[in-house]
Amino acid sequence: MGQPETATSGMQETPPARAGLDALADRLRDGTLATRALGALGEDYTAAWLRERGWTVLDRNWRSRYGELDIVALDPHRVIAFVEVKTRRTLKHGLPQEAVTAAKQANLRRAGVQWLLDPSHRIAHTGVRFDVATVVVRGGRPLVHLIEGAF
Template identity: 65%
Template sequence: MDTTLSFSSEDRRRAPADPFDSPSVRAPRGEAAPNPLDVLAFRFADIDLTPRQLGALGEQYAAAWLERRGCTVLDRNWRSRYGELDIIAVTPEHIVLFVEVKTRRNARYGTPQEAVTAHKRLALRRAGVQWLLCPEHRMAHRGVRFDVIAITAPVGASPTVNHIREAF
């Protein structure tokens, strides 16, 4: 039985807001659902994505990518007076991850990770402390780590992920 998904060029141009809402990506009865990473990777092909939409899609992809590697996402897009934390996750080893996600179509303006400046790193550290100090976020953990996930998603090609552990 063939379980490959087929998408028309019209599907690529008008990807749904929720990748599982589209009837074209639902698996037939009795078959496994498509891999969420594949569905999200498919959505990168939409050439009409605004920079904001591309960034949000990159964050969704990074969260699914982390979960696929055994992490549990605790929070997303958490805001403090110091800025926003894109993804807060915990590893199977009980290390709290604060992940900054940067997504680019190409390297015309530099690689995605180059956008995490010294000022941004300082703001992320401060926001991470604020997140940890919230009473509802208190948990037993073995450490804290700040990572960067840089996603390059050229039109017509699969996205590539560069996970920089302990980036700062």
């Protein structure tokens, strides 16, 4: 004789990380979001997406005189990744990663060095790299493309 059937039999519980991603995806679908709000949500979505894949987010929106680091994270191989996030609704103006110009890359490198030199950021790691994450909302859902070692 089997177990008595419960109200949740046959239903799978959504893990908290996935539930968070789904909620952020719902918010990203809002076509009325201002550009700045869309960018902030894209960063939130990317951070949750990275966590779901085993990354540890160390810092968000860290500011220096050279600009802002969107996400600083430790990947599953203990590499510190400085992740620049670009979020777009359409590809009308080109690919999101094209917005990470040579000048922007130079400033991100300088900011990354400053982050690493801060005594409060001492963490065992196996390397450092600069990634670009693109978030494009297509077909009503956000698609993330992570370009590891983009520059």
